[in-house]
Amino acid sequence: MDLQKYMQAAIDIAGNHKTPFGAVIVKNGDILIRSANQTKQLNDATAHAEVCALREAGKLLGSARLTGCSLITTCEPCPMCMSAAIWAGIDEVVYGCSIAEISRFMFQIDLNSEQILKASGRNMALRGHFMAEECKTLLTDFS
Amino acid sequence: MDLQKYMQAAIDIAGNHKTPFGAVIVKNGDILIRSANQTKQLNDATAHAEVCALREAGKLLGSARLTGCSLITTCEPCPMCMSAAIWAGIDEVVYGCSIAEISRFMFQIDLNSEQILKASGRNMALRGHFMAEECKTLLTDFS
Numbered sequence: 001m002d003l004q005k006y007m008q009a010a011i012d013i014a015g016n017h018k019t020p021f022g023a024v025i026v027k028n029g030d031i032l033i034r035s036a037n038q039t040k041q042l043n044d045a046t047a048h049a050e051v052c053a054l055r056e057a058g059k060l061l062g063s064a065r066l067t068g069c070s071l072i073t074t075c076e077p078c079p080m081c082m083s084a085a086i087w088a089g090i091d092e093v094v095y096g097c098s099i100a101e102i103s104r105f106m107f108q109i110d111l112n113s114e115q116i117l118k119a120s121g122r123n124m125a126l127r128g129h130f131m132a133e134e135c136k137t138l139l140t141d142f143s
Numbered sequence: 144m145d146l147q148k149y150m151q152a153a154i155d156i157a158g159n160h161k162t163p164f165g166a167v168i169v170k171n172g173d174i175l176i177r178s179a180n181q182t183k184q185l186n187d188a189t190a191h192a193e194v195c196a197l198r199e200a201g202k203l204l205g206s207a208r209l210t211g212c213s214l215i216t217t218c219e220p221c222p223m224c225m226s227a228a229i230w231a232g233i234d235e236v237v238y239g240c241s242i243a244e245i246s247r248f249m250f251q252i253d254l255n256s257e258q259i260l261k262a263s264g265r266n267m268a269l270r271g272h273f274m275a276e277e278c279k280t281l282l283t284d285f286s
Contacts, residue, residue, distance in 0.1 A: 039207045039230075040207060042201070042202075042207075043201040043202055043204070043205055043206050043207050044197075044198050044201045044202070044207055045197060045201060045207040045208070045209070045227060045230040045231035045232075046189065046194050046197055046198055046227045046230070046231075047198075047207075048230075051189050054187075054188060054189055055187050055189055055190075058185070058186040058187045058188060059185075059186055059187070061186070062186055063186050064182045064183060064185075064186050064187055064188040064190075065188070066188070078226060078230075079222045079223070079225075079226040079254075079259060079262070080222070080223050080224075080226035080227050080230065081223075082222075083221060083222040083223035083226070083252055084188060084189045084223050086252060087182075087188040087189070087191075087221075087223065088188035088189075089188075109226055109229060109259065109262050109263045110262045110263070110264070111222075111254070111258075111259065111262045115254075116222060116252065116254065119222070119252050119253045119254045120252045120253070121253070
């Protein structure tokens with residue numbers, strides 16, 4: 001995986017939408033979906049970048065099950081988004097800033113992605129703090 | 144609140160869709176939205192009854208914030224759905240079967256709605272085991 005390229009795509013889509021939150025879905029080395037947070041634009045509290053990306057990927061692939069896909073996201077998935085990734089059967093999640101870091105800028109539910117994954121008993125590769133400084137710039141710029 | 148009427152509406156929409164999962168959103172005594180689980184129909188792992196209901200209510204009311212609304216659901220919201228209700232600022236959640244009960248029929252993430260609410264620090268009325276026997280019939284019939 002060319003993680004740096006994928007995270008940069010997540011950072012770019014977030015920046016284009018003037019939000020700290022961007023996410024991409026990658027399968028077999030290809031970026032399938034790029035999404036940003038759209039809660040205000042869509043009047044939809046569930047329209048976090050990750051949920052939007054998972055929904056769009058499901059539509060594109062014709063399946064709610066996203067086995068073989070990776071989710072790369074600028075900020076650690078909240079319990080809603082991490083649970084959504086688990087329900088979708090995502091293989092791998094990589095994030096930039098942690099929930100603890102995001103909490104310094106805005107309200108967060110205080111359960112991290114590791115805790116949600118553990119409660120699921122599912123296997124998933126989970127990696128945090130990847131390009132976290134670049135992702136943090138989005139938080140200082142747009143939150 | 145005429146809770147029994149609202150839960151019956153959630154049970155009915157679930158039954159109509161041949162799924163254990165139905166949810167309604169109520170505001171000022173009116174049922175605004177009735178939704179069932181549609182993950183398979185929509186190829187969308189996030190399309191749980193509660194997430195669908197929250198999304199549709201946001202569209203209807205023109206706001207991601209659903210203050211003053213109650214979410215009545217046949218089965219305890221999973222961490223995705225409970226977090227979504229918290230992000231939406233829902234005032235009250237009432238459910239039928241608990242996650243522990245649902246786990247006997249299918250995979251669940253082992254974090255209950257009380258744990259998610261506690262981690263959020265938010266105020267919300269949360270009541271479980273309401274018409275649980277009627278809701279359990281949906282689980283035995285459709286899972």
